[in-house]
Amino acid sequence: MSVTAARPQRLHRLERSAITGVLVREVVNFSSYWRSATFSSTVEPTIYLLAFGFGFGSLVSSVAGYSYVEFVGTGTVATAVLFSAAFPAMFGTFVKYQFQRTYDAILAAPVDTEELVTAETLWIATRAGVYGCVPMVVAMFFGLDPSWGMLLVPFIGWLSGFGWACFGIMVAGFAKSIENFNYIVSAVLTPLFLLAGSFFPLSELPTWAQVLGNLNPLHQTVELVRHAVFGLEGWEDLARVGMLVVFGLIMWRVAIYAMTRKLID
Amino acid sequence: MDRELAIRLRGAVKRYGEITAVDGLNLSVPVGTCAGKSTTMRLLTAQSIADEGEIEVLGFRLPEESKMARAQSGVVPQLDNLDVTLTVEQNLLVFAHLYRIPHAERKAAIERAIEMARLVDRRDTRVDKLSGGMRRRLLIARALIHRPRLVLLDEPTVGLDPQVRQQLWALIDALRSEGTTILMSTHYIEEAQRLADTVLIMSHGKCAATGAPSELVLEHAGREVLEVYGPPTRLAEVEAEAGEAGLRTRRTGTSVSILNVDGFRGFEGERRPANLEDVFVLLTGEEIA
Numbered sequence: 001m002s003v004t005a006a007r008p009q010r011l012h013r014l015e016r017s018a019i020t021g022v023l024v025r026e027v028v029n030f031s032s033y034w035r036s037a038t039f040s041s042t043v044e045p046t047i048y049l050l051a052f053g054f055g056f057g058s059l060v061s062s063v064a065g066y067s068y069v070e071f072v073g074t075g076t077v078a079t080a081v082l083f084s085a086a087f088p089a090m091f092g093t094f095v096k097y098q099f100q101r102t103y104d105a106i107l108a109a110p111v112d113t114e115e116l117v118t119a120e121t122l123w124i125a126t127r128a129g130v131y132g133c134v135p136m137v138v139a140m141f142f143g144l145d146p147s148w149g150m151l152l153v154p155f156i157g158w159l160s161g162f163g164w165a166c167f168g169i170m171v172a173g174f175a176k177s178i179e180n181f182n183y184i185v186s187a188v189l190t191p192l193f194l195l196a197g198s199f200f201p202l203s204e205l206p207t208w209a210q211v212l213g214n215l216n217p218l219h220q221t222v223e224l225v226r227h228a229v230f231g232l233e234g235w236e237d238l239a240r241v242g243m244l245v246v247f248g249l250i251m252w253r254v255a256i257y258a259m260t261r262k263l264i265d
Numbered sequence: 266m267d268r269e270l271a272i273r274l275r276g277a278v279k280r281y282g283e284i285t286a287v288d289g290l291n292l293s294v295p296v297g298t299c300a301g302k303s304t305t306m307r308l309l310t311a312q313s314i315a316d317e318g319e320i321e322v323l324g325f326r327l328p329e330e331s332k333m334a335r336a337q338s339g340v341v342p343q344l345d346n347l348d349v350t351l352t353v354e355q356n357l358l359v360f361a362h363l364y365r366i367p368h369a370e371r372k373a374a375i376e377r378a379i380e381m382a383r384l385v386d387r388r389d390t391r392v393d394k395l396s397g398g399m400r401r402r403l404l405i406a407r408a409l410i411h412r413p414r415l416v417l418l419d420e421p422t423v424g425l426d427p428q429v430r431q432q433l434w435a436l437i438d439a440l441r442s443e444g445t446t447i448l449m450s451t452h453y454i455e456e457a458q459r460l461a462d463t464v465l466i467m468s469h470g471k472c473a474a475t476g477a478p479s480e481l482v483l484e485h486a487g488r489e490v491l492e493v494y495g496p497p498t499r500l501a502e503v504e505a506e507a508g509e510a511g512l513r514t515r516r517t518g519t520s521v522s523i524l525n526v527d528g529f530r531g532f533e534g535e536r537r538p539a540n541l542e543d544v545f546v547l548l549t550g551e552e553i554a
Contacts, residue, residue, distance in 0.1 A: 011332045021363035101346035108340035109363040
């Protein structure tokens, strides 16, 4: 009776059709919750932008050679990327694993954990790339001048978002309960978010904090976005891209490891 | 010969710390038959990896070739994992993709599944607005969307009204008659007796007995069973007397069932045909640990 099932070809790792299947599920689901996702991803960074922009902006006219709106408008792109990648990855993964048991259904189909994690990451990274541009667009209404380099920003957001999405999935994979997320948010994400150079330049901080900041992928994101908008700096920025690629690849593998441990017993 | 077996487990063991959920299970399910427990189900989709033993599904070795086996299998989980914010049709669309139905066949496959679930007029209804029976039918139709050669049903009728359960039985029977192999786990013994070609009774992760339902009944419980009712003290006496006469008994709550009483006279009670539940209780014990 089977027509579609009579395909004896071998199946491989990381197949496009498996990844597409998971992506289709995400896209169809997105149609039911895009309003709330877009709202939170847009409004949060905008509030940061306005609060810091007007708050500090009235005290400091320029920071590191930029007007404060320029500085924060580009800096909060990274914040938006972090918020729209790490948080949906943490909570979404946990909910789909624990409460909705969606992953049980997907893994019973010809999809492996590696493909599942990869597809979820690609989807979240793409959303983060788009939502990451929101603060920059908002800042344009407050005096950020358009430039061709801005067209690179979604791609920088995507690359950074890939790593942060994997980070979030990894956290969800290792977490025993959803309350464990509090530790990660307080002890990891908040310091990284403040030590990124979004709101103030790291050059004013003590040396140890500057060293830590330079290891922070979020800081690399901030610098790359600023340079893309105001002028790239060649090798230095290429090195930053390299760091984000390495960050993404490591997180990707660790996320797959964590989720395999969680989903396959 | 091997290729004619849809499922083969040889000495499969799965431990969770101190607990051995599956303990040296052997299972051979020939193609096109309707025959379990949740861990066994997970072993068959490689969502659980056996600690020992060999597992083959549709001729593919697990876990290495599990993806190929999964491509030709459909799974109906015990716990509903439909996407509740999506409509009936959207749920099926997602699984048409996950099961890699080619673009040209996708629309027809979704239509067929909607009809099979008898949800034609509910295709645009969100799943969280469906009744329990409708959700279960959708869950089953979702597993059948790619016309799998093997279907794994994990307690498909648990918690359903008798009417809905009968609808599902009809569906399962129709599938079997089309040549699909079905592995079903159930706590409803009546269901196993009605639907299965082969039954495997599991107790504490081990196989307690396996065979055709009618053969198992005949072998362990005989043709007829005598059901003796009475107060608890009377039931205890009946048990003792039957034991002396060399007959096996089992408690049925309000009565004692004396098994294999064909041609035996001596007790007052209701005679009824022996059934698989008699065999199940006899083999797995009256007390559930």
